Amino acid sequence: MLLHGYRKEIFRPECNPRFQSLHCIAHLDENISEVLPYLNTVLGGHQYFREPPALTLKSHGKLITLHPREIAINALRDEEEADRILEWLRGEINETWEKRSEIRPSFETPARPRILEILKLLPKTNCQECGQPTCMVFAARVAEGGRGADDCLPLSSEPKARLNEYLRQFHMGD
Numbered sequence: 001m002l003l004h005g006y007r008k009e010i011f012r013p014e015c016n017p018r019f020q021s022l023h024c025i026a027h028l029d030e031n032i033s034e035v036l037p038y039l040n041t042v043l044g045g046h047q048y049f050r051e052p053p054a055l056t057l058k059s060h061g062k063l064i065t066l067h068p069r070e071i072a073i074n075a076l077r078d079e080e081e082a083d084r085i086l087e088w089l090r091g092e093i094n095e096t097w098e099k100r101s102e103i104r105p106s107f108e109t110p111a112r113p114r115i116l117e118i119l120k121l122l123p124k125t126n127c128q129e130c131g132q133p134t135c136m137v138f139a140a141r142v143a144e145g146g147r148g149a150d151d152c153l154p155l156s157s158e159p160k161a162r163l164n165e166y167l168r169q170f171h172m173g174d
Helices: 033-043 079-098 115-120 135-144 157-168
Strands: 006-011 022-028 047-049 054-059 062-066 070-076
Touching: 006 079, 022 079, 033 047, 033 054, 033 079, 062 079, 070 079, 115 135, 115 157
Parallel strands: none
Antiparallel strands: 006 022, 022 070, 047 054, 054 062, 062 070
C-alpha cells in the first residue's frame, strides 16, 4: 500500500466567497510521485507534468490534480462528495501501485479533441438549445469533456454518430 492516509481541508474559493461550490485539498501522509505516470496510463490523465511531478484528471465531473504530497479537487457540492472522490482515488492509487509491474507508465499528456474539428460536426445554428450561447462555446465544452453529442439536441443521428466516433479516439464518446 502506497497511500495510507491524508488530512482533508475543505474551503470556498477565496476569489469569490459567494460561490456555492467547495474546493478540497488533501494533504497526503506519503509521497505519491512515483505512481503518477502509472495513474496517467490507468486513468487517462488530462495533463501530465514531469517537473515538478503532477497529474491532472477529469473525473467525476471535476478537475482533480495530484501532486506528490497533495490532491486538489474543484467544484464540490459538499464534504461527502470530497470523501467519496478521495476514497476512490486512494483505492486507485494503491491498486495501481500494487500492479505497476503490469502497467507501462506514461509520461505524456494524451491528445485532446480539437474544438474546430468538433465544430465542423455540429449544425452551427447557434440555437442555444444546449444551454450555451454559440456552437463554438458548445464545441469548447465538448473538447473539455463537459458536454457530449447527446447534449446537442438538433444534431441528427448520422452527425451525432460521427461526433461520437471522433470523440471515442480520446476515450470521450458514447
